Amino acid sequence: MKDPASAKINLAVYNPDLGTNYPTDTGGRIHFRQPSDRDATLVIERLEMADEGMYSCEFATYPDGNQEAATNLTILAKPTNDGTAIVVKAGPAEVPVAVCNSANGKPAASISWSGNVEGNASYVTTKNSDGTFTVKSEYKAVPSGEIDGVQITCSVNQQTLKQPAAIPITLSVQYVPIVIIEGYDDNWYLGRDHASLTCSAKANPSAKSYTWLMNGEAVPSSAHVVGHQLTVNKVTYAVNGTFTCQVTNSLGEGRAKMDVLVREQEVAQSSNARAIAGGVIGGILALLLIIFLVGFFLHKQQSGAAGSYDPKRRVFGTGNGAPQPDYTYRPDSDSEKGPSVTVTPSTTVEGHHSGEAENLLTSEPHDYENYKSREGDEEEGESGIPRGPVVPLPGLHRDEVQMEDDMESQRDGSIISKRAVYV
Known part of the structure; x- marks a missing residue:
């Protein structure tokens, strides 16, 4: 039952x-x-x-x-959904510009709108004789040329739908042409070739005709008009004035104006262009300066690290009692091997007769510099100070004494080896 x-x-x-x-x-x-x-x-x-x-x-x-x-x-009914634009004329009052329907559904559907057009929506729900429902929604906005061709979306959500049904709607607003003139660069000078202006129009319905005027009259003979573009083959004072472009469609006429100033000579560069160029050049110079400073400091740091060796300080000590590392001389080849001579922080020399060597090395640095391998020689040093007689170390072989010939005095009073490699 x-x-x-x-x-x-x-x-x-x-x-x-x-x-x-x-x-x-x-x-x-x-x-x-x-x-x-x-x-x-x-x-x-x-x-x-x-x-x-x-x-x-x-x-x-x-x-x-x-x-x-x-x-x-309980019986559910899947609705039939559709949406369309309402063709309207531009005006100041808010009117319906789109409609969305969800018909014969059960339960009643819900409708929402999304898009970049500011407006409001209205909703009407009707129950049909068979128990289904029809929902109608209108989207209202102030019609203008700016929203013509803009797309908004009607979304229908209902229990029988796995996901909301999205219906895109492109608005259609009729209006008189909106006109702009492009191409003038404020650099029309006497004798310039092929200076041109372009008349651009947005209209619904589409524009039918374009008309150019200068100072309210026909353009001079030096200006040629082809469609929406005006071209001056050779600029003269005859085109110094106000140009007007008139565009018409079935709803009316739209117009735009452009003041043209003919100059005596070409403007090399606009202030904006100069500012941009100056900024670019300044940025490049700043970058080059940074690169130079970084390279300079890196080079200085490397040079300081490579030239930080002080032979005099390392051989004779710092004078403040700080310990110094040992430096041991070794002949270049096996055939030249002999007793080693080691300079230690206590400024002693180890060899066959360490006592006599110690007396020599504990003397002043310039006495050590004046030491020569040939006995009896007496010369002037690089500083002009006469060198004393050469006194050989008793008991040492000549190969060992030749080590002293390897040492070269410097102008600051220090000595360095001619053959040794310092790290």
């Missing part, structure tokens, strides 16, 4: 002895699936909105009487 609490419409009956019966004519859409005293499943084909309601299944038993249970059938 359908709607047992109110109309109580009998739809299907089964009796084990008498068989099946369908009291209500449904065109065969409603019937038992497999009628028996154990299965009373009801099948509804080609579901209609009128089939929605409360259904009750009743068993007549003996001797316990009738047993029944009820269930509610």
